[in-house]
Every structure is written in structure tokens, then in C-alpha cells.
Amino acid sequence: MYKKNMIQVVGALSLVVAGSVFGQQEAADNQPEKQQVEQYLTYAPAGLEKETPTILDSDQDGVTLDKDQCLGTPFNVDVNENGCSFCPEGSLEDKEGCYYMEKITKSYPIRVNFPSRSYEIPDQYKPEINQLVEMLKDNLPPKIVVEGHTDNMGSDEYNLELSQQRADSVTRLMISYGIPSSIIVGKGFGEGSPIADNAEDEGRRQNRRVTAVAEMNEEQKKYTTRY
Numbered sequence: 001m002y003k004k005n006m007i008q009v010v011g012a013l014s015l016v017v018a019g020s021v022f023g024q025q026e027a028a029d030n031q032p033e034k035q036q037v038e039q040y041l042t043y044a045p046a047g048l049e050k051e052t053p054t055i056l057d058s059d060q061d062g063v064t065l066d067k068d069q070c071l072g073t074p075f076n077v078d079v080n081e082n083g084c085s086f087c088p089e090g091s092l093e094d095k096e097g098c099y100y101m102e103k104i105t106k107s108y109p110i111r112v113n114f115p116s117r118s119y120e121i122p123d124q125y126k127p128e129i130n131q132l133v134e135m136l137k138d139n140l141p142p143k144i145v146v147e148g149h150t151d152n153m154g155s156d157e158y159n160l161e162l163s164q165q166r167a168d169s170v171t172r173l174m175i176s177y178g179i180p181s182s183i184i185v186g187k188g189f190g191e192g193s194p195i196a197d198n199a200e201d202e203g204r205r206q207n208r209r210v211t212a213v214a215e216m217n218e219e220q221k222k223y224t225t226r227y
Contacts, residue, residue: 119165133177151204164188
């Protein structure tokens with residue numbers, strides 16, 4: 001009788017121990033690894049412990065993963081209740097605000113004093129054009145537009161043609177100095193873009209000009225407003 005009772009006791013204890021071990025193992029299987037939790041759980045709202053496994057915020061913007069519709073927002077920027085930036089669609093954001101990347105364009109006025117009704121480049125201006133070419137060759141842009149202009153002496157049709165001839169003259173010279181013909185083009189604008197008063201001789205002289213506009217191989221940030 002004693003031996004039988006001892007066997008029953010030992011059997012009962014074994015079941016208790018086995019059940020306890022099984023329960024611990026099951027709990028461990030259902031519990032995320034601490035390392036995995038800490039990979040995402042680096043932020044917790046006030047009043048919650050950092051290790052709270054139910055609050056996950058992978059991009060640290062204060063909006064938990066169950067509500068965050070914009071994962072990966074930059075650190076320390078303002079977001080709305082959905083975890084999304086206040087910046088316009090398509091823009092980027094840094095600590096300074098919302099911005100777009102904008103290609104740099106630069107204009108280079110070429111001081112050529114064209115004689116009235118002429119598109120011939122006087123020899124005295126060719127060294128300056130050559131100097132501009134050498135500068136552009138150091139950082140060759142993908143496109144250069146040589147813009148030709150006139151004063152208001154003559155008809156609109158005549159001035160448009162003359163401005164194109166002036167642009168073409170400078171374009172050909174720049175090509176001869178080493179600018180690839182594939183990236184440069186001349187365009188005439190006639191008398192429509194004066195920079196000085198056409199009522200005076202000096203103003204008309206300034207308006208008989210060309211300008212080289214180069215789209216550079218660089219980008220810069222252009223900041224915009226939040227919405």
C-alpha cells in the first residue's frame with residue numbers, strides 16, 4: 001500500500017514538473033526575443049516602459065506601427081497623426097524643412113557689342129568667348145543654349161531672324177573653341193527681352209547681345225513651405 005502511494009505521488013510530481021516546463025517553453029516560444037523587440041522599440045510614449053512589447057515605433061516619430069502610414073520618416077521631424085510628413089507630396093525633408101532637389105542653371109552674359117543690323121562677332125570679343133568655353137569645359141554641362149537678342153530697330157520678323165543669326169554665330173565660335181556640337185544650340189529671341197531702354201543709343205547697344213545659359217551637372221536644395 002505504501003509503495004503504491006509513493007508511485008502515485010512521484011507520478012503526480014512528474015506531471016506537475018513536466019507541465020511547468022512545458023508552460024515555460026510555450027511562453028518562451030510566444031514571447032519575442034528581447035533583441036528583436038529592441039530593434040524596433042527605441043521609443044515609447046510617456047508613462048510606458050521602453051520594453052513594452054505592444055508599442056512599436058521603428059522610425060521614432062511618436063506614432064506606433066499600428067497607426068503609422070509613412071514608415072521611415074526622418075528622425076526628429078514633425079509628423080501628423082498618421083506618422084506622415086507635413087511636406088508637399090514629392091518633396092523631401094530635413095531638419096531645416098521641406099525641400100526639392102533642383103538642377104542648377106547659370107547664365108553667362110557674353111559682352112559682344114554687335115554692330116547694328118549685323119551678326120558678325122568683332123575680333124575684340126573672341127578672347128572673352130574663348131575664356132568662357134575653357135571654364136565650361138572644366139565641368140561640361142549637358143546642355144548650353146546661346147540666346148540671341150536685338151534692339152527694336154527694324155520689324156519683328158527681321159529682328160527675330162537677326163537674333164537667330166547672332167546666336168548661331170556665337171554657337172559656331174564656341175564649337176570651334178572646343179564645346180561639343182551635341183550639347184549646344186542657338187536660339188533667337190528678337191527684340192522681346194530688352195535689358196535697357198531702346199529709346200537711347202546706349203540702351204540699344206546693350207540690347208544687341210547674346211547670353212549663354214548652361215544647365216549644370218549639379219543640384220541644390222530648394223526649400224518650400226509645409227501644408
